[in-house]
Amino acid sequence: MNKDAFRQGLFIVAELSANHNNNLDLAIKTIEAVAHAGAHAVKVQTFTADSLTLDVNNEYFGPRKDGLWQGWRLYELYRQGALPSEWHSTLQKVATSNGLIFFSAPFARKDVDFLETLEVPIYKVASPEITDIPLISYIASKRRPIIISTGMADEEDIQLAIDTCNKAGNNDITLLKCTSEYPATPDMANLLTIPDMKQRFGARVGLSDHTMGYIIPIAAVALGATVIEKHFILDRNLGGIDSAFSMEPTEFASMVQACKEAYLALGSITYELTERNRLRRRSLFAVEDIKTDEVFTERNVQSVRPGHGLHPKYYYDILGKRSVRDIDKGDKLSMKDLNDVKS
Structure with a gap:
């Protein structure tokens, strides 16, 4: 990758997540559509159900009682959403051949080791993993840029994650303001946290958004977000566990254009009179x-x-x-x- 691409201006990421629906051809077509929609990168998730939870049916691991995934056991949910490891190389080649940066969120040390064989240029830490300090430390030790979602973190959690990266010799950290609801509503966004995070933690700040539409990303850019991440799907009618809060290609393309214009409109501080x-x-x-x-x-x-x-x-x-x-x-x-x- 052009190593400066991630740091120059606005960086827009399409999250594939589970929208491959366990179909490689669908995953390939989705990534091609991501490129056509104007994203800079496509992000996948690298895990197995066993690296995330236990195949147990009790009060902790049994069927969810509410929300979008009501009735699903966590193990079943993650097994359904996992991207096969043998697809990664193929999808990486599709992404790069279409001008996209391909990177991933690993969920275990073995996932990191696997991604190192692919030389992914960026790592993502998902919101629920922000307390997994051993995992964050291991990711940070690879000395690649790290994007950390903060949807399930308080200030102390965020600072601990940053300190962990720094201790491992990695200072290339981007924090994403995130609302971990699926879908989220605008009143949950609390976007004023974005400029505060930038000042409080001294890090680059962006947004991982789960609202419908693109008003929230535009507002985030206006408040200083330089990374925007949204879930992407070819067609919500395809279904799947993440389809309900994912953007279709034309919607995503409109968001990209609007965010770019919002970023351009920021300009610089000037009182110059022409x-x-x-x-x-x-x-x-x-x-x-x-x-x-x-x-x-x-x-x-x-x-x-x-x-x-x-x-x-x-x-x-x-x-x-x-x-x-x-x-x-x-x-x-x-x-x-x-x-x-x-x-």
């Missing part, structure tokens, strides 16, 4: 013919557009003074036109 705008302002002009030695009055001098004449701040200074020349109606005034002696 010559074009200076000349569009008001200035002092003669609004009647004025003869030599005639007095400047409220009747024959006014502040009007455009700005070629004397600055209006001199209006009261010139009233009562006499003209040193004949001035036609519509002529701009200058200090050279004034006799310093008032009548």
Whole structure:
């Protein structure tokens, strides 16, 4: 990858997640559509159900009682969503051949070791894994940029994750403001946390968004987010465990364009006045013919557009003074036109 691509300007990531629906051809077509929609990167997840939870049916690991995945046991959910390891290399090649950066979120040391064989350029730490300090330490030790979602973290958790990365010799950290609800609603976003995170933790900050639409990403960019991550699917009608809160290609493309425009609109802090705008302002002009030695009055001098004449701040200074020349109606005034002696 171009190692600077991740750090230059706005970086937009399409999350494949479980939207491959255990179909390699679908996964390939999805990544091709990601590229066409204008993303900079595609992110996958590298795990097995056994690396995330236990195949046990009790009060802790039994069917979920509410939410989007109500009735699913965690083990079944993760087994359904896992991306086969043997697909990674193929999907990486598809991504890179389409100009995308391909990276992943690992969930165990063996996943990290596997991803190292693919030389992925970035690692992602998912929100639930922010407390897995041994895993974060191991990821950080690979000295690659790390993106950390914070949807299930408090301030202490975030600082501990950062300290862990730093201790492992890795300071290349991006924090993602995240609301870990599926789907999330706008009132849950609390986007004012973004500039606070940037200042509080001294890290690059972005957004991992699970709301519908792209209003929240645009607002996040306006508040300083430089990484935007959204789930991507070819068609929500395909179904699947992540389909309900994923963006279709045309929606994603619209988001990319809107976020790029919002980022461009940020510009820089400037109070510079262009010559074009200076000349569009008001200035002092003669609004009647004025003869030599005639007095400047409220009747024959006014502040009007455009700005070629004397600055209006001199209006009261010139009233009562006499003209040193004949001035036609519509002529701009200058200090050279004034006799310093008032009548």
